[in-house]
Amino acid sequence: MNQYRNLGLFVTLATLWGGAFVAISAGLSYFPPLLFAAFRYDIAGVVMLGYAAVAVEPWRPRDQAEWGQVAVGAVLLIAAYHAFLFVGQQRTPAATAAILVSLSPVLSTGFARLLVPTDALSPAGVVGVLVGLAGVAVIVQPDPSNLLAADAVSKGLVFCAAAAFALGSVLTRRLETALPIETMEAWSMVGGAVVLHLVSLAIGEPLEPATWIHPEAIGALAALALGASAVGFLIYFDLLERLGAVEINMVSYVAPIVTAIVGWLYLDEAIETVTLVGFGLIAVGFVLVKRRAIRRELPWRL
Structure with missing residues (x-):
């Protein structure tokens, strides 16, 4: 019975996090990007802080x-x-963004090895990181004659998002405090929302409250703040304790499938073949980088 509970929670988490990319694309029609992100964590931060308390x-x-x-x-x-x-994501399809973000576990391993020189990557691990980066190159398809093309820059920004998350994951673990992950996440959400508001003000994002009350805008914000962030992280905390970091990382490779299906149904977004090839390379890179941990976790215990 417990394994069915874990499987149900895993699928729910993948659905919430996969659907979040579609909610972002939908909400960007009504909110400027940084303010939209700030509003998301205004709400999620308060909810998570209450839970931690x-x-x-x-x-x-x-x-x-x-x-x-x-x-x-x-x-x-x-x-x-x-x-x-x-x-x-203003110019990147939701499914493509989800696939690029799925590189985070691979980049986390790379950053961990860079920050701890004595903990070097094995040859297979180096190949895994390179294969994952090759997957990004396949998806972005940079044109050497026009590296500043809008689509390539947008996908490059999503890659930077994955890198920022990977680096943050490594640094927060390296600090080795006794702070519970729930407390750290809650206060990080509140602090991150403040930073996003300040940057939004600094760059002069427009304030148009009339557009924020559109039903689709409210639905997108609720899906992100309450669904993906609040409920999603509560499920994540539970599964992290039950399954461990390796198995929970696999949600990064199920979520893009959800994003692709929901994006096709709701946003009429199609997925190009090269994007699927890039996703395959990123998944292979993950397996190579995490092969020892995956081997220890087998058989699959969901």
């Missing part, structure tokens, strides 16, 4: 090291990741 101890950081971990999470995991993602 009743579910874990301590519910807030207690010393400089813990606040430092929260600051890294706020700047990289929330603000930088979502700034690059939301801006990039």
